[in-house]
Amino acid sequence: MPFCTVSMQQGGEDTKLKAGDNGVGIFYRTYGQGPTKVLLIIGLAGTHDSWGPQIKGLAGTDTPNDDETKTGDWNSEDYESGGGIQICAFDNRGMGRSSIPTKKSEYTTKLMAKDAIALLDHLGWKNAHIFGHSMGAMIACKLAAMAPERVLSLALLNVTGGGFECFPKQLDRQTLSVAIRFLRAKTPEQRAAVDLDTHYSKEYLEEYVGPNTRKTILYQEYVRSISSTGMQSNNGFEGQVNACWTHKMTRSEIEVIRSAGFLVSVIHGRHDIIAQLYYARRLAEKMQPVARMIELHGGHLVSHERTEEVNQALLELIKASEVKINPHDWTNLPKKTSGWIGTRMALIRVNTEGESNTSLMFYLLSKLHLFVLYLFGLLFVVFNYGRKAVRSLKPVRVGPSLAIADSQ
Numbered sequence: 001m002p003f004c005t006v007s008m009q010q011g012g013e014d015t016k017l018k019a020g021d022n023g024v025g026i027f028y029r030t031y032g033q034g035p036t037k038v039l040l041i042i043g044l045a046g047t048h049d050s051w052g053p054q055i056k057g058l059a060g061t062d063t064p065n066d067d068e069t070k071t072g073d074w075n076s077e078d079y080e081s082g083g084g085i086q087i088c089a090f091d092n093r094g095m096g097r098s099s100i101p102t103k104k105s106e107y108t109t110k111l112m113a114k115d116a117i118a119l120l121d122h123l124g125w126k127n128a129h130i131f132g133h134s135m136g137a138m139i140a141c142k143l144a145a146m147a148p149e150r151v152l153s154l155a156l157l158n159v160t161g162g163g164f165e166c167f168p169k170q171l172d173r174q175t176l177s178v179a180i181r182f183l184r185a186k187t188p189e190q191r192a193a194v195d196l197d198t199h200y201s202k203e204y205l206e207e208y209v210g211p212n213t214r215k216t217i218l219y220q221e222y223v224r225s226i227s228s229t230g231m232q233s234n235n236g237f238e239g240q241v242n243a244c245w246t247h248k249m250t251r252s253e254i255e256v257i258r259s260a261g262f263l264v265s266v267i268h269g270r271h272d273i274i275a276q277l278y279y280a281r282r283l284a285e286k287m288q289p290v291a292r293m294i295e296l297h298g299g300h301l302v303s304h305e306r307t308e309e310v311n312q313a314l315l316e317l318i319k320a321s322e323v324k325i326n327p328h329d330w331t332n333l334p335k336k337t338s339g340w341i342g343t344r345m346a347l348i349r350v351n352t353e354g355e356s357n358t359s360l361m362f363y364l365l366s367k368l369h370l371f372v373l374y375l376f377g378l379l380f381v382v383f384n385y386g387r388k389a390v391r392s393l394k395p396v397r398v399g400p401s402l403a404i405a406d407s408q
Contacts, residue, residue, distance in 0.1 A: 001097065002028055002066055004090075004122040006115050008106070024106075026090055026115050027097035029066065030123070032059030034084020036318060037125045041116055041143075043134030043158075044240050045232050047096035048089035049225065053304055054131070057311035059087045085318075088128075090119060092136070094236030096229055107239030109135070109162070109247040113142035120150055129318055131155040133303060134275060135240060138162055138247045145253035148260035153321040155265045155314055158300050160275045161283060162247025168273050175273065191231065192222035199301035201271040254286050263330050264291040265317045267310060269302035288335075290327045292317075 005023040029048055038058060040051045056062040091098040092112055101107065116139060120128060129152045132140030137159035144151045160166055168175045178197055185191040196205060196218055205215035232240075257264070266284040268277050277295065284291040294313050298305035320330055 002030075004028060004115075004119045006118040008101075024093050024099040024101060024115065026093065026099070026119055028088055028090035028119055029064040031055050031064060031087045031089070032061055032085055033065070034086050036085045036322075037123075037128035037152075038085055038087045038318075039116060039120065039125075039128045039130050040087060040089040041130070041132040041136035041139050042089070042092065043132075043136045044244060045095060045237065046133070046136075047091050047229055049229075050133075051087075051089045051303075053307040054311060054314065055087055055089060057307065058085050058314060060084075088119065088123060088125075090116075092139070092240065094239045095232055100233050100236045101239060102235050104239050104242040107243040109138045109142045109243050110146070112139045112243060113146055116140075116143050117147055117150065126150070127152050129153045129155070129321065131157070131314060132159070133157040134159065134300065135244050135247075138244065141249055141253070141257070142247075144260065144262075145249070145256045148256055148262070151260065151262050153263050153265075153317050154257070155267060155317055156280070156283070157267045157303055157310070158269060158272055158275045158280070159266065159283060160279045161249060162244055165276065165279045166244050166274075168276075178273075186231070188223045188226035188231065191226055192219055195222055198274055199299055200305055201269070201297070201299040203271075204298065204305050249283075258287055258290055262290070263317060263321050263325070263327065265294060265313055266291055267294045267296065267302065267313055269298035269300060269305065270295055271298060272300045272302070274300045285333055288333055289331045292330055292332050 004026045006026055008023055027048070040048070040054065042048060042050050052062055093115060094100050094107060116130075127150045130140045130143060130150075132138070132155070134157070137156040140154060140156060141159070144154050168179070178194060181190070181194040182198070185194055196215055200214075200218070205213065205218070207214050209217060264284070264287050266280050266287075268275070268280040270277060281293060284293040294309075296302050296306045296309050303310045
């Protein structure tokens with residue numbers, strides 16, 4: 001099985017192994033052949049297999065290049081000189097077949113971006129199109145800011161800015177129920193049930209495919225998939241959550257991406273209950289004029305729910321990058337207006353009927369919403385620490401002799 005070993009040492013930008021450093025093993029697979037290279041970075045609790053629809057759509061095959069049953073001369077120069085696409089997808093640290101560090105400090109989007117850069121080095125790829133989903137999109141942003149010369153284009157699917165932006169759109173009873181079910185899921189069946197409710201729009205799950213609903217079909221697929229890869233470990237889950245919570249893109253990092261010269265696509269599902277569309281739009285606006293915003297009818301896993309549209313958008317990004325289209329011709333976002341006037345004008349909206357109305361109230365309510373989300377985050381952290389403290393105070397099991405003595 002193909003692995004790339006990355007240094008455990010966190011200092012500097014060097015990811016090469018040094019003496020006494022056992023490193024972190026990153027499991028990866030490549031698909032297809034061709035001069036166009038694409039690196040796919042998956043999100044929280046996902047494995048490389050989660051990119052299945054994009055691997056098949058872009059590379060033309062979902063059979064890994066290391067599959068011993070694969071036939072054909074996949075190493076011929078014809079593939080490299082043609083117009084084919086070669087894809088690499090991998091398991092992030094803390095998930096799948098990759099190593100699972102035990103310390104939370106060993107999970108940050110910056111460290112995980114270094115994993116991805118080390119993988120590019122391992123593959124001998126000078127640069128590549130970098131596509132990320134959810135947490136993987138956060139990692140992709142860090143990679144682009146750290147090593148912009150390695151990026152041919154950047155696609156951010158269902159992305160947020162990290163921290164409190166990772167909280168659901170609505171903190172109602174249903175959302176809290178899903179969150180509790182997610183934390184309590186201990187079996188593939190329990191995890192599959194809650195994943196479906198968070199990954200897809202309700203409308204999509206209720207559609208019939210033959211005699212069964214999509215939800216019934218996908219539930220069976222999810223149980224098989226989770227059973228084959230195994231449930232994510234506590235260390236891996238808590239570590240990846242920490243990476244999301246501590247993620248932040250600074251102004252200087254955004255500016256590096258804006259001025260690097262590559263194009264960006266921000267692709268999002270309108271009914272995503274995990275990563276809010278508002279924050280994805282705001283990130284795209286910050287990256288003007290190199291970013292294009294694509295909103296699709298779908299949930300958090302819009303790459304599965306709207307496969308054709310997502311794959312088409314990614315292919316358009318690759319093609320536009322190859323012909324070096326002007327960023328101003330690429331973006332579909334309104335031009336930025338800077339300064340005090342721009343800030344004031346941003347608070348005024350004109351609706352489709354031509355009636356002007358102020359969005360000042362909306363602006364203030366959104367700020368209040370952020371505060372409530374932040375407060376909820378603090379309570380969530382306190383709850384977790386309290387639960388661990390209670391567990392540590394549970395009485396220790398006694399031996400048989402002592403138990404008999406107590407009963408007498």
